Amino acid sequence: MRALDSNVLVRAFVQDDQAQAQRALTCLNDQTVYVPVTVILELEWVLRSRYGFSARTIADAIEKIAVLENAVVGEQDAVAAAAAKLRRGWDFADALHHSLAIGCDEFVTFDTNLTKRADRAAASPPVTAI
Numbered sequence: 001m002r003a004l005d006s007n008v009l010v011r012a013f014v015q016d017d018q019a020q021a022q023r024a025l026t027c028l029n030d031q032t033v034y035v036p037v038t039v040i041l042e043l044e045w046v047l048r049s050r051y052g053f054s055a056r057t058i059a060d061a062i063e064k065i066a067v068l069e070n071a072v073v074g075e076q077d078a079v080a081a082a083a084a085k086l087r088r089g090w091d092f093a094d095a096l097h098h099s100l101a102i103g104c105d106e107f108v109t110f111d112t113n114l115t116k117r118a119d120r121a122a123a124s125p126p127v128t129a130i
Contacts, residue, residue: 001072002027003034006042013043013061014051028068035065037074037096044092058092059083075100090117101125 004027011017012024027033040062047053047061062083066073073079078099085095094114101107107127109115118127 001032001034003036004028004039006039006046009035009039009043009061009065010046013047029070032070032072033068035071035073037079037100040065040073040079041093041096044086048092055086055089055092059086062086078102085121088121090114098123098125098127 008024008027011020012028015021043065044058044062047058048055053061062079065071066076066080066083078096081099081102082090082092082095085099086092090098091114094111098107098114098118102125104125106125107118107123108130109127110129112129115127115129117123
């Protein structure tokens with residue numbers, strides 16, 4: 001099994017360098033690959049901040065990676081939940097942190113916008129501003 005860096009996924013998705021894109025796609029399809037949750041987090045950041053993709057497009061990309069037959073995605077359930085929250089207007093990093101907190105009594109933050117968004121969504125665990 002190969003573990004992937006975010007730049008491999010970026011090349012496969014963006015295809016702004018055809019030679020690297022082809023190598024990335026071959027790598028993705030060649031054998032079982034492991035995609036750490038931190039790579040997904042960085043992938044979202046690069047697609048948003050460097051390439052300007054919309055939240056919907058990024059969520060689509062993350063979901064495509066999560067269902068690749070030969071991909072093992074770290075914290076796959078949390079990644080899927082975070083992608084769904086991204087579609088509903090959450091910041092992806094906040095959504096991922098919150099999704100990884102399943103089973104906790106609450107998620108504590110100084111981010112009042114996150115608290116409001118979570119309250120509107122009746123998110124579990126509840127998000128509390130301190």
